[in-house]
Amino acid sequence: MRHIAIIGSGPAGYYTAEAAQKQWGDEVSVDVFDLLPVPYGLIRFGVAPDHQSIKGVSRRYEKTALNENVRFVGNVAVGKDITVAELRELYDAVIFATGAPNDRQLGLEGEDLDNIFGSAEFVGWYNGHPKFADLDPDLSKGHVVVIGMGNVALDVARILSKTETEFEGADVVAHALESLLGSKIEKITILGRRGPHQIMMTPKELGELGALERASPRVDKDDFPDEAEDALLEPGLRKSVTHLRSFAAIPEDMHAEKAIEIEFDMFASPVRFLGDEKVEAVKVERTKVEAGRAVGTGETYEVPASMVITCIGYRTSPIPDVPFDERAGRFANDGGRILPGMYCVGWARRGPTGTIGTNRPDGYDIVEKIAEDLDGGVLGRKGKGGREAFDALANQRKLDIVTFRDWKKIEEAEEEAARAGAPREKFVDIESMIKASR
Numbered sequence: 001m002r003h004i005a006i007i008g009s010g011p012a013g014y015y016t017a018e019a020a021q022k023q024w025g026d027e028v029s030v031d032v033f034d035l036l037p038v039p040y041g042l043i044r045f046g047v048a049p050d051h052q053s054i055k056g057v058s059r060r061y062e063k064t065a066l067n068e069n070v071r072f073v074g075n076v077a078v079g080k081d082i083t084v085a086e087l088r089e090l091y092d093a094v095i096f097a098t099g100a101p102n103d104r105q106l107g108l109e110g111e112d113l114d115n116i117f118g119s120a121e122f123v124g125w126y127n128g129h130p131k132f133a134d135l136d137p138d139l140s141k142g143h144v145v146v147i148g149m150g151n152v153a154l155d156v157a158r159i160l161s162k163t164e165t166e167f168e169g170a171d172v173v174a175h176a177l178e179s180l181l182g183s184k185i186e187k188i189t190i191l192g193r194r195g196p197h198q199i200m201m202t203p204k205e206l207g208e209l210g211a212l213e214r215a216s217p218r219v220d221k222d223d224f225p226d227e228a229e230d231a232l233l234e235p236g237l238r239k240s241v242t243h244l245r246s247f248a249a250i251p252e253d254m255h256a257e258k259a260i261e262i263e264f265d266m267f268a269s270p271v272r273f274l275g276d277e278k279v280e281a282v283k284v285e286r287t288k289v290e291a292g293r294a295v296g297t298g299e300t301y302e303v304p305a306s307m308v309i310t311c312i313g314y315r316t317s318p319i320p321d322v323p324f325d326e327r328a329g330r331f332a333n334d335g336g337r338i339l340p341g342m343y344c345v346g347w348a349r350r351g352p353t354g355t356i357g358t359n360r361p362d363g364y365d366i367v368e369k370i371a372e373d374l375d376g377g378v379l380g381r382k383g384k385g386g387r388e389a390f391d392a393l394a395n396q397r398k399l400d401i402v403t404f405r406d407w408k409k410i411e412e413a414e415e416e417a418a419r420a421g422a423p424r425e426k427f428v429d430i431e432s433m434i435k436a437s438r
């Protein structure tokens with residue numbers, strides 16, 4: 001019997017557990033650890049609460065989780081409750097699937113002013129992540145600036161704009177829903193340092209932005225190159241550009257019918273944040289794109305801002321004893337191999353790009369590599385103590401472990417507490433989660 005520890009129960013973690021199960025069947029025992037008492041990581045805390053069909057992928061992970069030889073070990077902080085060195089003593093392979101939960105910083109003056117948040121914080125707040133439940137963003141004033149032109153920026157702009165009817169069926173947590181519905185936002189400026197032909201937003205999500213009840217997207221016609229150049233774009237990007245062109249063609253009287261304007265300010269790079277305690281404006285430099293890169297033109301202006309959300313990417317949390325690539329913000333690895341017996345998958349391996357499905361081949365690939373390392377003798381000829389040995393240590397340390405069965409009780413309690421039409425009302429603090437699990 002071989003023993004595998006997967007650290008992180010999000011998409012990367014569960015696709016890897018699934019791959020291991022398929023590869024070795026009863027010959028392997030897989031423990032999937034999570035810092036929190038609840039599984040699924042990005043699916044629960046990152047995917048937008050109004051995108052329930054995407055969240056449905058957790059049913060596939062549940063199938064894996066319910067296998068005899070796979071178990072969920074929640075509420076365990078690796079690096080604190082148990083060290084990486086200890087895990088390596090207990091398991092033949094330790095795989096980090098910890099994602100990229102920290103916001104990248106712009107490194108600009110004024111970035112620590114009040115009411116400036118990174119998207120991990122803001123998305124975590126409306127998705128009920130215990131770390132960000134108390135964020136308390138001030139939505140009582142009119143102009144939000146969202147920095148970045150990727151799908152996270154789109155999620156944030158859409159969630160800030162939706163009406164109560166549009167939130168039907170969403171699992172946005174109660175504290176956030178109340179605050180969002182009481183917001184006084186009139187304008188959202190999406191700042192992108194490049195242009196329409198470099199946008200990272202995908203067509204389906206851009207289409208949703210064009211169909212909001214109380215918000216209307218505005219794009220400047222002058223930002224586009226000649227229409228003939230659209231034909232040179234790859235099909236996905238071409239569709240996104242078609243959406244942007246349709247936004248640019250919205251007549252003024254139609255904009256006027258909507259309470260919120262979502263303005264795309266392209267070729268605009270943030271320079272510094274202005275304000276005393278709270279943010280009041282963003283100083284921006286006009287850019288042009290040269291060889292695909294944004295280059296400053298020296299022309300600057302100010303965009304008023306009562307709140308700022310930066311949506312510019314994420315970094316993995318370093319863990320003691322795991323080599324880290326500071327520049328890239330993820331574990332130092334060679335195709336997922338970190339050190340003999342230590343691996344990484346998903347965003348912790350590749351950085352924060354791709355869809356949820358991108359993690360699936362990652363999981364299968366690392367399992368193949370572990371199989372190679374097993375065959376090559378890299379992981380020793382004899383299996384380690386695994387599950388039993390971990391349980392002995394956990395008992396000794398009095399770790400309060402949450403099992404998958406415990407999680408199902410939390411899930412049931414969250415489903416019972418759901419408001420009409422919503423799938424669940426999430427617990428937003430660890431204590432309540434644990435209480436519901438007992």
Ligand SMILES: NC(=O)c1ccc[n+]([C@@H]2O[C@H](COP(=O)([O-])OP(=O)(O)OC[C@H]3O[C@@H](n4cnc5c(N)ncnc54)[C@H](OP(=O)(O)O)[C@@H]3O)[C@@H](O)[C@H]2O)c1
Nearest residue numbers: 148149150151152153193194200311312313352353354355
């Ligand atoms: N519904 C969905 O399918 C969905 C939803 C959410 C997220 N996702 C995926 O999750 C991944 C992460 O999404 P994301 O939106 O965080 O990342 P992203 O797609 O990489 O977009 C990041 C944006 O931030 C900008 N940016 C980065 N550094 C900047 C700086 N210093 N100043 C100004 N702008 C800066 C980038 O501009 P440049 O392009 O110029 O670098 C880009 O527009 C993506 O693969 C995304 O597609 C998917």
